[in-house]
Amino acid sequence: MSHSTPATANGNNSKEFKGDQFPCSPSRVLHIRKIPNEVTEAEVISLGLPFGKVTNLLMLKAKSQAFLEMASEEEAVTMVNYYTPVTPHLRSQPVYIQYSNHRELKTDTLPNQARVQTALHAVNSGGLSNEGSLLHGQSPVLRIIVENLFYPVTLEVLYQIFSKFGTVLKIITFTKNNQFQALLQYADPINAYHAKMALDGQNIYNACCTLRIEFSKLTSLNVKYNNDKSRDFTRFDLPSGDGQPSLDPTMAAAFGAPGLISSPYTGTSGFAHTVSFPQAAGLSVSAVPGALAPLAITTSAISGRMAIPGIAGNPGNSVLLVSNLNPDAITPHGLFILFGVYGDVHRVKILFNKKENALVQMADATQAQLAMCHLNGQRLHGRVLRVALSRHQTVQLPREGHEDQGLTKDYSNSPLHRFKKPGSKNFLNIFPPSATLHLSNIPPSVTENDLKSLFENSGSTVNAFKFFQKDRKMALIQLGSVEEAILALIDLHNTELGESHHLRVSFSKSTI
Known part of the structure; x- marks a missing residue:
């Protein structure tokens, strides 16, 4: 049987779905699957907007599918390349995009296309920077301030949280008035609106890192460098700069950023467990090169810049220095139980020559930050605890035959760990x-x-x-x-x- 069998009317012929492979050749018509029932035409169109002009749309609600036609094949290729490593979400549900066997959509004679034409006109007449967009005059750009910053919030962390509400195109982070801030641009103002409604006033971690969100006066962000301070997720060809990205002068004037934050901690290992929001899907970086292979992208586009830096990077320091302890009352077991409320304690060492001080090694840097955030400044045995990150990377056990009066304990296999099970309910009750x-x-x-x-x-x-x-x-x-x-x-x-x-x-x- 020949491979040129025409697609059925809905493009859903069995050839197209073998193990989610891509049809052999790119097309400006994209096939989108698993669309939630209540999604509007405008929301589907917003998936394509960042990459160019959307020229047509066919919604097949009964099959939870849609066909989206871009103005050019080049725009469609950019869109598929972007959404391959980063699964797009509509109404918090993942949707799947691939090339269609159709070369164009002919929908003139179909019923219900008037709504589509209205939605297309509304979006294309203004594009992203218009004043009369889907929410009248509202920008797709949010300005985010993180208050009570006990824990370094990275660009990746913001991306993970805000992606749940729609396609994040660009993020710029900076420090102004001693506050960590960010500008974040969505594909569509409606995404920005939903994210602001849901996230304003929420804590990224329990009791710290509070999000304050407002709509920006800017309607579009101009990102010059892709690095850990700024990122344009639609352009993988941008240089990384020399680590100190300078802002476009008009952007700098817009928010008077004197310089960009340099975060001491770029890992987000273990982060998803303590975030108060579900984790964004599609961040598995290891799968990126393989996923892109069938698309024959030029190697410069995959030269490693797509891997979201920091996600699998240095996990940061997991050892805490606890000081101002009451030496007459404190025991390794006591510290193990107390710090164990905020993570799994692997080792505790009360310092032999200075028993007011102890080292506590947590399972990972996130748990160490969480314990520090909650326990620094609390009273224990009549003393005010001081908790800070230690310069030590691990707690050394005493050498064989060297007794240290039981001041160092290894708890790595303790049955009392509260967070052994991934996704344990205990993560929600910190x-x-x-x-x-x-x-x-x-x-x-x-x-x-x-x-x-x-x-x-x-x-x-x-x-x-x-x-x-x-x-x-x-x-x-x-x-x-x-x-x-x-x-x-x-x-x-x-x-x-x-x-x-x-x-x-x-x-x-x-x-x-």
């Missing part, structure tokens, strides 16, 4: 220390009085107690102070309560 503790894994035979007595006997003042209505295995207990709660958590987490139940203790976000 809160700052508070006087109210969340108790779980309580066996049916244990009463309110049993639990109050347990906490009072360990030295706490119990101010309030409440079982969860729907689930008696869980309860909240409110103690006299945050420091009391910290001490009680160290003391009582994993206490055997009988019936092979061990009490789980964490900080609660709510009070009683």
Whole structure:
């Protein structure tokens, strides 16, 4: 049977779908699959807008598919090249784009095309920089300020979060008035609108890195360099600059950026777990060269610039220096349990000659940052804790035959790690220390009085107690102070309560 079988009316002939391969030759008509039911014509058109003029559209809602026609084959190729490593999303659902067997769309005689023509006219009459776009006069560019920046926020992190709301075209990051800021351009103003509505005021991490978002007066960004400060995701041919990208003078005037931030930490290893938003799909960098192979792109386009730097890069430092400890009261186990609320502690070393100081090695840099963010400045055994990143990369265990009085402990295989399972619910329940503790894994035979007595006997003042209505295995207990709660958590987490139940203790976000 010949390979030139014409495509069926919807382009869905079986040849086209063998293992998601691309039809042999590029076409200016693109076939888009898995489109969510409620998506509008304008939203589908917005996928093509960044790459050129969209000349036609055929929506096949019953099949969750669409055909999008670009003005030229070159524009279609650019679009497919862009969306191969970076899966586009519509209404937070991934959609899949490939070349169609059709060379053009003939839709004049089809019903329902009037809406398409209206949408195309609305978009193309203004393009990206128009004032009368889909949301009247609203720019597709957001200005983002990150407040309470305990944790370095990278361009990749912003890309990951904001991609959930639509196609991110360009990002420029900079520091102004001692604040980390960014300008981020979407393909469509509607994406910018949804992202602002959903993300303004949210924390990237619990209790820190708060997003403040407003619409920018700029309607388009001009990015000169692709590096860790600025990126144009539609152009892989831009130079990386010399590490200090200078801004276009008109852009610089627009927001008076004196210089761009140099982030000390470029890794986002482990990041997705603690983000309060679902992780953006399509960031698997290793797959990029392979995915691009069938498209025969010139090698200069794949010369490594497509790999999003930092995603799989240096994971940063995971060792914390904890100082101002009370040497008479502190133990490696106590630090293991307390820091274990914010990540999996692998090793703890109380310094032999200076027992007010300890090193705590976490599973990764993200968890170290999280523990530092939440525990620095808290009171423990009557002292105010100081927590900072250590210059050490690992905590050394004592050499064979050298006893260090039990001051160094290896917990890397501890059964008490809270975050062993990827995607564990514990990642969603990380809160700052508070006087109210969340108790779980309580066996049916244990009463309110049993639990109050347990906490009072360990030295706490119990101010309030409440079982969860729907689930008696869980309860909240409110103690006299945050420091009391910290001490009680160290003391009582994993206490055997009988019936092979061990009490789980964490900080609660709510009070009683």
